[in-house]
Amino acid sequence: MDWQALWLTIRLATLVAGLLFVLGLPIAYWIAFSRWRWKFFVEAVVGLPIVLPPTVLGFYLLVALGPRSPLGRVWIALTGHTLAFTFPGLVIGSIIYSLPFAVQPFATAFAAVDSRLLAASAVLGSSRLRTFWRVVLPLSLPGLLTGVGLSFAHTAGEFGVVLMIGGNIPGVTRTVSIDIYDRVQSFDYASASETALALLVFSFIVLVLLYGLNRGWRTGGVRAMYGGR
Amino acid sequence: MTDRGRIELRLRDPEFTLDVGFMLRSGITILFGPSGAGKSTLLDCIAGLRLLDEGRIEVSGVVFFEHASAINRSVQRRRVGYVFQELALFPHLSVEQNITYGIVSLPKNVRRERVDRIVEAMRISHLRRRRPAEISGGEARRVALARSLVTDPRILLLDEPLAGLDIPTRSKIVDDLRAWNELHRIPILYVTHQRDEVFALGERVLLMDQGRIVADGAPHEVMAAAQNLTAAQLGGFENVFEAVVQSMNPARGTMTCGLSGIEIETPLFHVEGGQRVQIGIRAGDVLVAAVEPVGLSARNILRGRIVNLAERDMIVAARVACGVEVEVHLTLAARDALDLTPGREVWLVVKTHSIHVAAKDRRG
Numbered sequence: 001m002d003w004q005a006l007w008l009t010i011r012l013a014t015l016v017a018g019l020l021f022v023l024g025l026p027i028a029y030w031i032a033f034s035r036w037r038w039k040f041f042v043e044a045v046v047g048l049p050i051v052l053p054p055t056v057l058g059f060y061l062l063v064a065l066g067p068r069s070p071l072g073r074v075w076i077a078l079t080g081h082t083l084a085f086t087f088p089g090l091v092i093g094s095i096i097y098s099l100p101f102a103v104q105p106f107a108t109a110f111a112a113v114d115s116r117l118l119a120a121s122a123v124l125g126s127s128r129l130r131t132f133w134r135v136v137l138p139l140s141l142p143g144l145l146t147g148v149g150l151s152f153a154h155t156a157g158e159f160g161v162v163l164m165i166g167g168n169i170p171g172v173t174r175t176v177s178i179d180i181y182d183r184v185q186s187f188d189y190a191s192a193s194e195t196a197l198a199l200l201v202f203s204f205i206v207l208v209l210l211y212g213l214n215r216g217w218r219t220g221g222v223r224a225m226y227g228g229r
Numbered sequence: 230m231t232d233r234g235r236i237e238l239r240l241r242d243p244e245f246t247l248d249v250g251f252m253l254r255s256g257i258t259i260l261f262g263p264s265g266a267g268k269s270t271l272l273d274c275i276a277g278l279r280l281l282d283e284g285r286i287e288v289s290g291v292v293f294f295e296h297a298s299a300i301n302r303s304v305q306r307r308r309v310g311y312v313f314q315e316l317a318l319f320p321h322l323s324v325e326q327n328i329t330y331g332i333v334s335l336p337k338n339v340r341r342e343r344v345d346r347i348v349e350a351m352r353i354s355h356l357r358r359r360r361p362a363e364i365s366g367g368e369a370r371r372v373a374l375a376r377s378l379v380t381d382p383r384i385l386l387l388d389e390p391l392a393g394l395d396i397p398t399r400s401k402i403v404d405d406l407r408a409w410n411e412l413h414r415i416p417i418l419y420v421t422h423q424r425d426e427v428f429a430l431g432e433r434v435l436l437m438d439q440g441r442i443v444a445d446g447a448p449h450e451v452m453a454a455a456q457n458l459t460a461a462q463l464g465g466f467e468n469v470f471e472a473v474v475q476s477m478n479p480a481r482g483t484m485t486c487g488l489s490g491i492e493i494e495t496p497l498f499h500v501e502g503g504q505r506v507q508i509g510i511r512a513g514d515v516l517v518a519a520v521e522p523v524g525l526s527a528r529n530i531l532r533g534r535i536v537n538l539a540e541r542d543m544i545v546a547a548r549v550a551c552g553v554e555v556e557v558h559l560t561l562a563a564r565d566a567l568d569l570t571p572g573r574e575v576w577l578v579v580k581t582h583s584i585h586v587a588a589k590d591r592r593g
Contacts, residue, residue, distance in 0.1 A: 114315075114317065116313050116315050116317040117317050117319060119276075119278055119304075119311075119313070119317070120311070120313065120317040120319075121319075121330070122278070122304040122305055123276055123278075123304055123307075123309060123310075123311045124330050124331030124376070124377075124380060125305045125306075125308070125331050125334075125380065126305065126330070126331075127305065134319075134330070135319060138321045139320070139321060
């Protein structure tokens with residue numbers, strides 16, 4: 001068991017899930033409530049990582065983060081080294097890769113909030129921002145949890161994108177899934193199976209928690225959730 | 230009832246046009262009309278939830294909207310109280326949190342005092358800590374009212390707020406609302422499509438149909454006109470005529486219409502944009518007299534001549550020419566007793582309220 005890879009994976013997934021929560025809220029809000037007629041273009045762009053092969057996404061990210069791209073040049077000017085094959089590069093890649101797994105559940109939850117509640121809030125004098133904090137967000141908790149859980153689990157299990165933009169640097173970019181691949185390549189099936197099992201159990205637990213909590217919320221859980229009498 | 234502003238607005242949708250104008254008065258004004266008449270849309274416009282094409286909305290000296298000078302006060306700054314049909318209580322907040330939702334900007338002691346007063350007035354003090362899912366339908370209506378009233382609104386908009394409640398519960402809530410408004414004297418627009426509520430609540434009724442106000446007055450006047458909502462509904466009438474309104478008598482709830490040289494008295498019916506109406510009379514609602522009647526309460530006595538008589542099943546359909554040709558249904562016995570034959574002179578008697586008036590069909 002490569003504890004270093006495991007720790008790196010957890011750090012990466014936590015950071016990405018946290019950042020996606022912050023970034024995903026405004027994007028999801030816009031998708032849920034905008035009446036712009038070309039909105040579906042943005043939705044399609046956000047959804048792309050679901051259908052693109054990770055190697056394709058990884059390839060474009062590698063080019064975008066590399067020393068010849070504007071972003072890559074700015075990064076080099078700021079830090080003195082390239083963004084590709086670094087942990088921050090991996091974080092940026094993972095955010096894009098997991099974006100739909102956070103944004104879509106958020107947007108679905110926001111859109112499901114009864115529009116009359118939003119109207120009531122406005123009539124009672126609340127700005128959109130206050131309505132969002134006081135009404136939309138609390139009533140979207142299950143969707144928020146799903147989005148955060150999915151983006152965490154999805155990042156923890158990614159392989160193609162990491163391999164393309166992060167390579168395989170122990171302690172920097174070698175995640176659990178890369179570690180497994182590496183061990184299989186060197187015929188170390190025993191430790192590959194150990195790590196694979198750990199990842200399997202972990203993913204299963206995350207999903208069980210998610211579905212279990214969501215089910216609880218749906219079936220009279222509102223009272224439990226908001227601490228009724 | 231004192232004047233509290235004026236509403237004048239036009240809104241055009243592909244399939245619906247709202248075009249109304251009326252004075253706002255303090256106290257309860259009922260908006261009555263069939264589903265789809267535009268009652269809820271009108272409330273949404275006043276609250277600022279729908280954008281208008283034209284018009285002007287002024288409530289208690291504050292201009293909410295004025296097309297001419299591009300004024301459109303935001304929903305948040307209109308300070309209207311609006312109780313939706315679905316109530317829209319925040320399900321994740323307690324009753325007390327729901328009520329304070331609209332007054333968070335006030336200092337804490339003012340806030341507490343206002344909440345104390347309104348929960349008292351609405352008799353919901355014992356519910357303060359409960360969630361909306363834990364209270365009854367009648368209680369939920371009281372909470373929704375309290376949440377709106379606590380903000381000290383300039384106008385109160387109620388969209389069928391008491392639908393589905395039993396009558397005693399309903400009238401208790403209305404009594405409490407009235408008591409509250411004794412002190413505040415704001416205009417209350419109350420949407421309903423239930424006839425009994427109109428008489429129970431209203432000092433004034435606006436009758437709406439197809440996006441327009443077709444009558445405005447006391448419940449008894451307006452509800453007579455409400456029998457005659459659309460020309461389409463006159464379809465079942467044997468006699469439908471086009472008529473011109475000649476004079477109105479709002480004090481009596483009647484008006485005089487002219488058609489083909491004769492004058493008849495009908496229930497009052499406000500017509501916008503023209504004086505032409507359609508009137509419908511059922512053949513069974515017309516009495517026939519063989520001699521000129523005197524001392525009758527009925528207001529319409531028309532002299533005419535029988536054009537023809539046709540026996541249909543157990544009735545006789547007589548066509549009588551009296552300026553217009555009117556179809557009258559009689560029993561066989563009546564025909565024989567009065568010795569009615571074609572060419573004979575008769576008098577037709579029609580009560581004012583047997584005449585149904587409709588706007589001239591705008592849909593062609």
